[in-house]
Amino acid sequence: MHDIRWIKENQAAFDRAMERRGAEMRSASLVALDEERAATVKAMNDAQAEQKQVSKKIGMAKGKGDEAAAQAALEEVGALKARVKELEERERELAAQLREELLPIPNIMDDDVPEGADEADNKELKSWGTPREIEAARDHVDLGESLRMMDFEAAAKISGSRFVVLKKDLAKLERALATFMLNLHTEEFGYEEVLPPVLTNPESLVGTGQLPKFGEDLFEASDWLLRSAHVAEQTVLKALTAAIKQKDLLTFQAIVDNSNITEDDTKVVDEIYERVTQGGKFTEEDAGKLLEYEFDSEKAFANIFMSEVQFAKSRAKAVSKYREIAPEKWTERTNHFYLTPTAEVTLTNLVRESILSEEELPKRMTAWTQCFRAEAGSAGRDTRGMIRMHQFSKVELVSITTPEKSDEEHERMTGCAEEVLKRLDLPYRTMLLCTGDTGFGAARTYDIEVHLPGQGQYREISSCSNTRAFQARRMNARFRREGEKKPQFVHTLNGSGLAVGRTMVAVLENYQQPDGSIAVPDVLKPLMGKDVIERG
RNA sequence: GGAGGAGUGGCUGAGUGGUCGAAAGCGGCGGUCUUGAAAACCGUUGAGCGUUUGCGCGUUCCGGGGGUUCGAAUCCCUCCUCCUCCGCCA
Structure with a gap:
């Protein structure tokens, strides 16, 4: 913001x-x-x-x-x-x-971000390693399935497309990669390990910028509609009770008569609202007051009526009515969760609405989490393999810094992510994203792309962004300088260090051997307990 | 899921309708004293918005929102969070 x-x-x-x-x-x-x-x-x-x-x-x-x-x-x-x-x-x-x-206005990009429409206009900053020349290179799907350790069909059965089931050594490889990354970032680069919740509330997603603009990319996990509908029914109940108390027999009789209609329950609820809130004696203002009424002896009678509508199939209309009648009692927050698309959300929001002291900065956090993305709008892209999943795991890096240190931290963070690839001996190149490819909240983004012999090209494996104070203002995350009275906004940065699934893809394709087995990279050998992954 | 209790400044905690942004203590900061430190004593110590060159001034904020009142930390409604007991559960 x-x-x-x-x-x-x-x-x-x-x-x-x-x-x-x-x-x-x-x-x-x-x-x-x-x-x-x-x-x-x-x-x-x-x-x-x-x-x-x-x-x-x-x-x-x-x-x-x-x-x-x-x-x-x-x-x-x-x-x-x-x-x-x-x-x-x-x-x-x-x-x-x-x-x-x-809130929906994107961040301002640095002046030296190159002009461009899409990823073709990104600028290569550096490259490391030499892409492996592998004769008749197989891709990770081919390799994983031959090993009988990567099963897309099973995943489709239990979940759907864009999911994968890993087994045996590949399941273990995921764990080994994540452990290796976490150990590196915590032990050598000073990041604090965090294990955050996976479900997050709307406020958090607004804080990092996924909402209000990009709700389509998220999976929701909430019972807010049902809960709110329940509240709406309570409102109907109270309205009915009020009719009884005011001895408004006409309205009351009408409500009871309509309770016999069972085929279309939505209509029933609707009609009741029409009657109670607009028909005859009840004005909109009265409806607000009705919410305050308590019922006692009439309760049993009211309940008989309600038993006929409580299974209403569609409750959306009741909810919207309720929202009109009692907006102050409406809370979007009621058990309204999203599946977190990246730990950037959870880690960054840890400092939301807080004032840090300058000594606490930079605050560096890392987490290995499952990430969930709806991938709406990317139908047909990367349908084969593990590149684009609805669920994948990622080791995330987040830094909270002072404004003057964020550029330096951005370089450092990108270096931390690159170090993972260096130690795995995976060739990569680092790109400065162009204006068309830079994300909503970022002022500047570096993508790290790893070379995949199976595809014969570089693919994104990490994305490191400096959002400057953009997220901090949304979240009201501040710090106070020594001796200064007024707190000011922190800068926030996030980066993948790395996407674990894609790293596995890179390992498989880069370390494949002619017989279809996979050599285990040196740094993973202690964690895997073996030198080669082969069909057993 | 049922029953009950509680949310006040960095922390502890008083305040139940009127000059209350809020006693007191702790902590922090400054000072006196001291060779230095401690102790003691004195002073000071929240955030937002608006306004001002600045000193300052105005206003809002006592978990969030709404209401009652000339006036609310205090009364009412509602939501959230935490705690205790019971039930269920990995």
């Missing part, structure tokens, strides 16, 4: 940055919105100051027993109160609207 004050002071630069992104947003409308907000805040503050002043007078007058003075002040405060409330509401609306407009 961008700093609106920065946008205001650098409109031309902001607009130019958006153009490079191919985004439509321009500064003018944002600045206008913020100016209106600031004016509203000022008016609100002034009104509040006045109201507070007068209220204090009342307190003092009452303390002295001067009823007449108290009464006079009391009358004075009435108009002020209404004005404050109105301005408060307006301010809240404007602030929310501003945030809503800022």
Whole structure:
């Protein structure tokens, strides 16, 4: 998220940055919105100051027993109160609207990020190792299946496409690779190992930028709809009880009559809402009040009615009705989870809404986690093999730094990821992504691509990004400098170190032997307990 | 899942309608004293927003949101989190 004050002071630069992104947003409308907000805040503050002043007078007058003075002040405060409330509401609306407009805006990229449309325009920064010349090189699918240790059919049976089942030494190889990477990052590079939850809430995903714009890429795991529907039913119940209490027999009778309709339960719930919230005596305002009613002796009767609608097949309409009637009671958070697409989300959000001390920085964290991606929109791409899975494991690196250290940290982090490949003796090259290929939240991204003899090309195995303060502002993650009063935003960086599944692909294809067995890379031998993976 | 309890400043903890952003203690910072340190004593010590060249001033924030009231940390509603007991469970 961008700093609106920065946008205001650098409109031309902001607009130019958006153009490079191919985004439509321009500064003018944002600045206008913020100016209106600031004016509203000022008016609100002034009104509040006045109201507070007068209220204090009342307190003092009452303390002295001067009823007449108290009464006079009391009358004075009435108009002020209404004005404050109105301005408060307006301010809240404007602030929310501003945030809503800022959240989908991508980060500003560094000036030296090369112009380009897609990965073909990425710039190679360096390469390491020489791609192996392997005669009649086989790809990892061929190798893995021949070993009888990689089973896509079994995965399709128990889950679906874009999943894989690994067995025996390949299952173990996944574990060995992850262990090797974690050991390297924790023991030699100073990263702290973390084992975070896999399900995350929407706030976290907003913090790192997956939401609100890229929900399609995520798997959801939530019962929010069901839970909310349950609450909606409770509302219906209370409305019915209210009808009873107010002796509104017409409405009540109508509700009961309709309870006989069982084929289309949605319709029943719907109609009840129509009646209770709009029909006859019940206004929208009344509906809000109904929520406060308690029922007692009528409960049993109401329950009989409810038993007929509680199996409503589609509850979406009830939910939306409920949302209209009682928005303040609606919470998106109710058991609303996402399967985490990358540990960048969990690790980075550990510092959300916190103020760190300067000595704690840089804060370096690493985690081996399962990652889940819907891969919506990539139908047909990389359908063969383990390159693009709905579920894969990754060792992630996250650094939290001061603003002046983030560039240096970015290079360091990329070096940590490269070191994994060096020690596995896998040839790679490092790319600076072009404007068209750089992700939403990144100011600058390095991709590391490993050479795959089976495909005869380099493929992405790591992506290291500096988001600068972009995520920190979304998350309100700050630090305080020694001796300074005002906290400021940290910089956040993330990188894969590495994608474990793709590393396995690289190992298989690079270490394959003519007989179809796989030589175990030296650094993995202690972890694998053998020198060769072969069909057993 | 059922029953009950609790959320106050970096920490502990007082405050149950009125000059309360909030007692007290601890911790932190500054000072006095001391050759130095400790102890003692004195002072100081949250965040956001707005405004100001700056000192400052205004306002909001006592888990989140909403409400009652001229006025809310305090009363009401709701959500979240944590704790205890029972049940279930890897």
